[in-house]
Amino acid sequence: MEVDEVIKFWKNSSSKDLKVSQSLFKSKHYLYCLFFCHLSLEKALKAGVVKNNKDVMPTHNLVNLAKATKIPFKDEDLDFFSEVNAFNLKTRYDDYRRKMYKKATKGYTTLYLDKIKAMQKWILEQI
Numbered sequence: 001m002e003v004d005e006v007i008k009f010w011k012n013s014s015s016k017d018l019k020v021s022q023s024l025f026k027s028k029h030y031l032y033c034l035f036f037c038h039l040s041l042e043k044a045l046k047a048g049v050v051k052n053n054k055d056v057m058p059t060h061n062l063v064n065l066a067k068a069t070k071i072p073f074k075d076e077d078l079d080f081f082s083e084v085n086a087f088n089l090k091t092r093y094d095d096y097r098r099k100m101y102k103k104a105t106k107g108y109t110t111l112y113l114d115k116i117k118a119m120q121k122w123i124l125e126q127i
Contacts, residue, residue, distance in 0.1 A: 003054055010047035010056075011124055014040045018120055025113055030104040034087040037116040038062070041084060044123040045069060051127050060088050071126045077119070084116065 001009070021036035038060075046056050048069035057068055062081035066073050073081075086100070 003050060006050050006056070007047045007127060010043045010050060011127065014043035014047065014120060014124065017043060018117065021113065021116075025109060028106070030106065030109040031100055033109055034100075034104055034112060037113060038084055038088040040120050041081070041116060041123070042088070044120050044127075047127050048123060061085060069126075071123065080115065080119070084112070087112075 017036050017040040021033045021040060024030075024033035024036060041062055042060055042065065045062060045065035045068075048071050049065055050056050052070045053068060057065060059065060062085050063078050066078060066081055
């Protein structure tokens with residue numbers, strides 16, 4: 001595939017995952033909503049990485065992906081990505097997943113979903 005096609009793939013996949021996260025939120029599956037929020041940001045950032053490097057990085061770490069783009073992220077954005085990383089990595093292990101189930105209330109999830117929607121939109125606009 002050409003670089004533009006790969007970028008388009010990651011952008012479209014990011015948008016689809018964000019829609020899935022919103023459906024999961026509506027059905028009160030908050031932990032899974034957050035997991036798909038992470039996927040959405042990861043894929044948006046991978047589109048940026050491909051645009052910058054012509055290749056994708058094999059990582060799920062949002063901070064590392066953000067640094068590999070030419071997008072001008074602020075330090076607080078990188079801190080936010082570090083927080084959101086927990087929705088992918090920690091939810092894969094039973095002990096963390098139990099803790100996250102308790103933490104992933106409607107209010108907590110709403111806060112992150114709103115921030116992630118805004119960030120994902122902004123990232124895609126930068127690419």
